[in-house]
Amino acid sequence: MTGDRAGNAISARQIYMAYGKTEVLRGIDVSMPQGQTLALLGPSGCGKTTLLRLVAGLLSPTSGEIAIDGQMVACPSLFVPPEKRGLGMVFQDYALWPHLSVAGNVAFPLEMAGINGAERQARVKAALDRVGLSAMADRSPSALSGGQQQRVAIARAIVAEPRIVLFDEPLSNLDRELRETMVAELGALIRGLGLTAIYVTHDQSEALTLADQVAVMEAGQIAQLAAPEDLVEHPASPKVAEFLRLGAVLSLTRDTGGWSYGGHALGPMGGPEASAAEVLVTPRALRIADFGTTALSGEVMAVQYRDTAYAVTVRLNQAAPAQTVQISSDTRMRLGERIGLEIVSDRLRWFPARTQAPVH
């Protein structure tokens, strides 16, 4: 992501953020064009919320530059406070003001922008209509359910028609069913309004559903920035693959006869010209076979019905520390059933061995 700021809704260059000696962000470079949605995905503590708050102006970076719509908002000589950045934001805890009514909450951004009277009322109503809550306008936010509060927070974020809306894990406090409906609604809303959005989440399915670009963050750095389909097809590292829960990552060693896992020969299977490597085994890269007919075998640990098939967790017999893989099965399998696993070698994804390859 180099210099050219023009045409980008948001660009961040070489962002470092430290609290005392703890570095939270270590050299973030990211930029996104108008009208796109960028998801910041990562485990808790990876710095994704910090990055969002830096864009919002709620924090100021230790070093680096941030520009919004080509205008510098944070750099060594300048800091634009949050109220001058013209953003919308949805907070994880909703952050609805308990002393204002639902309408009062939604009207606040307009009030701050100096929009009064009939226009304010009309726009508040339109925003509440959009989230289906206009009947609740005079209620106190505390009288609403979690999902309704979240909709109020969304109405408040879009009412002033900002170009950019920031979402800080907006759905993490909702239960799963509601979360799935809200993801779809949010996606429709973002596209319908042509918003540029940054969406922070630790849920990979939300990120993959909503975003045009996903930045997978790890320990204060961006591990991979790619479109969802690229991310799934070509994860940049075993860590990214593990975080996206694409499958199991196994450490293999190679000798003259080909690859072996935990001392059990698996055959040639392609792969890099190295004495050790890691391989991502997705459910699609495994086929169930009769026990004893394959090099890899295991025992069924858990069976879960998901969508149209059974997701089966299998513990590998060949692994010294316990290692499980996931496969998909059309039939329900018994717990404890012993099965053989056939590897589909052209569906494997290879990575160089991590610095110290485990030797078996």
Place this chain on the structure above:
Amino acid sequence: MARAREAVSPSVVIAAAGLVVVVAVPFLFILLQAVFPHLGRGSLAAPFSALAGALGDPKLIGMTGNTLLLGLLVVVLSALIAVPLAVARALFRVPGAVIWDVLFLIPFMIPPYIAVLGWIMTLQPRGYLEQLAGFDLAAFLFSVPGIVFVMTLNTFPVVYFAVSRTVETVGSRYADVARVFGASPLRAFWRVTLPLSTPGLAASLLLVFAMSIEEYGTPAALGRRAGFDVLVTAIDLRVSDWPIDLPGAAILSLVLVILSFGAFLLQRWILTRRSYEATTGKPQDAAKRDLGVWKFPVLALFAAVAVAATGLPLLAILATALSRTISGGLTLANLDLSNFSAILGDTTGALKALGTSLSLGVAAALVTGLLGALSAYAVVKSKVRGRGVLDVLTILPNALPGIVVAVGLILAWNQPWLPVTPYNTALILLLAYCCILLPQPVRYATAAFHQIGDNLEAAARVFGASPLVAFRRILLPLIAPSLLAAMLLVFAVATRELVASVVVAPVGVSTISTYIWRQFEQGSVGLGMAMAFITILITTALPLIVLSLMGRRGNLL
């Protein structure tokens, strides 16, 4: 590399400026005066010369010893009276429990110097006790045990309420668990309830200690005749009687501050280290047991304490206020409303004093409310550098007794080189009240801010509010209920504050407390007590009216 950051919020700047004027300046001048004895002449000559002499002075050591002794005795007696009552109230079904609570709250509303005047009227020779029973207890009253007795009756409710609440909460939450696992009620009390209640008890006792060593009215009214000098009365003597000894007063003040600060830090340490009250919910009173045969002895104890702490002083005040002459005694013929009509007729400057105190009370409530809210914001919510210093400045007044604040204000604002000064105007009283009472709004506002999620303010900023607008529109309304309660407390206490008023009130300005005090010294006790009665009514009724109006408007939150 200097980085551009967000400018420091104006609310933090106002808080810092206010804290410097109200807290830092008087405290700093005490320190300076103690070190530089010739400060008053604008000279920094001979530093530490007075300090060494004063600290070795056997009189100072004696007064410090007296102060500690008084504090300690009041603590012990308060614990002896309050702990049994509190445990009985918390664990057993005491008939009329709520009434006893109200009766034990009243001593809070009677300023100690008024209560002590009531006790003098009762126990002195030819006092009400002698008129009714034929003997007087003057020898007891004007002695160290007498001082301890009167002060304890004013302070024991602190321990009573703290301990009964802790024991009730702990009893219902943890002791019941011990019962389930096989402990008898008595064992559960000794092994669970008592250990868990100790921090609450210790903290309240330390508060009593701090209150006792700062108290002026009781030792001043009773101790002089007993030849019992404490630090507070000795400081008063040095600043108000010829020869004025400001370096001496500053050094005694420092000693008092050290004692008071020690007690305060210890209390804070205990509470932060092991606080069980804060984490637990509402006490449930379902599990309370019957008193059985102990019912009447316990009730008698409650009644005796209520009579001594609330009934007797109130009745003595009322009787004196209603007596045409004191020498006329307790006879029907001697009862009339002449003292009240003299007050309302303003023949003695009473209405003016009342007006002065009420306006100062309102002003102090407004100033401390604003300053307390801003300071608590700066300490709790802002990330501004140096907020540790602000934190110290908000905590410091907890350890500054009224007399010390008064001395500090004299030292700071009576410097000859100052072009303008609030000294000799009513403004100096306002400064004194604000410094003494600032801890109340700070404490309430701090607790309220801790309950407000950081994102509420962040959201306001993102949606276009400047720091000041976010404070005014979002944070202030959210802490308003707590802050208002604290401001009512400030109003009630500032209106009748005695010690700083006696020391710094300008010539010709009298407050409620100096008016009462002067009437007593001049022998017009009836007028003083009528004023005291009116004051208790006003300072109790006004906050109650405001609170009930607030309640009727529905919950502010």
